[in-house]
Amino acid sequence: MDNLALNLELNHSIKSGVMRLTLTNFRNYPFLKINAQLCPIIITGENGTGKTNILEAISFLTPGKGLRGARLADVKRICPIANESEYAPTEIALNTWAVSSTIARGEEEFDIGTAVEKSIKDSSYERRIVKIDDTKISSQSELGKYFSAIWLTPQMDRLFRGGSQPRRSFLDRLVYAFDLEHAKRTANFEHLYKEWFQLIKSGIKDNHWLASLEENMASLGVAIAAARREQIAKLNTFIEHEPDDIFPSVRLELDGLIEKMLNEKPALEVEDFYKNSLKDQRKNVLYNDNIDGINRTDFKVFYRKKHMPAELCSTGEQKSLLVSIILAQAKSQTLHQGFAPVLLLDEVVAHLDDIKREALLEKIRDLNLQAWITSTNPELFQSLKNDALFFEVKNNQIVQK
């Protein structure tokens, strides 16, 4: 498909996004309601006014821990007690937090809500519940049928420099959009891994139990690795055929034992290998050594034209590489699913030069999708003044400009 055909396809895709967002006891907001439209939405305000918190709330309409990877308890609003004393204690708002929304997709509308609920058995244990049109769903992965979001945050400026875990999570979220089961598989794998790890540490020598955990981990692990490989191949092919005119062309690679083996061997054989390798690595748990497998896979990104690994690129280049990846993902997702994901772009223009910033804003407008963009400086978005909604946050409230 050439670029013209691609653009036509994208223009005919169904628009989707958040039409209404209501926050209750969420971070700094006792109550907040935003009526939005399916267009770029620019949220500006001074530091600490609550711009990122709004994007985080939207990210809770997807599976997982949201764009900050937060603990549920940290999201609940803390209200300082009015007290003259410098070290005033803080009080947690009595009710738990909630995010509710109306999502539009073409002619259809859905109400999606999420909140925390205390466990009946143990009130100190909280979990996130999700309702779609007032019906509680059993697995968060179902959210992907109704809503999809991709985010870029300032924390991700360090994505290429630190350990591999955030890069894996970034990739896994790209996979969820195409393969709803992936969210469930990664959550189940983590759960089994913790159980296996603790069982070995506890010294209980239950070989039968351990073998059963290893078998399940191996089969889930191979499915996770296969889905990651497929996603990387899909994005690489897309980027090769649809090179961007402004943002750099990237090459994506996976560096992982199980993913590499899948290049050479049938999945069943890799599964057997993984199961035996986990058994051999039980002693590593006891010696606190690393455990090899899909939980150590690294997601590598290269600046294609410069033959440069992303970690050696400049801050602005790294941001541009991330923009390239999410634009490719958004376009391929739109073509594949018929509706575009919502983009959550927190301070995304901060490291971009004027040309790149304007190019990004133009692309967002042309992609026909909803993008929530935060910044401390509304002046930077003049070129969108006829195409976007502008909001300002102040004193825990939001005002449309």
Ligand SMILES: Nc1ncnc2c1ncn2[C@@H]1O[C@H](COP(=O)(O)OP(=O)(O)OP(=O)(O)O)[C@@H](O)[C@H]1O
């Ligand atoms: N659980 C909580 N309860 C109450 N307030 C909170 C909670 N968690 C964070 N906050 C506060 O919310 C405020 C807004 O945070 P947020 O990160 O959304 O600001 P921001 O507008 O994005 O700022 P910046 O421009 O610096 O990125 C901060 O002052 C923060 O301390």
Ligand SMILES: [Mg+2]
């Ligand atoms: Mg912020």
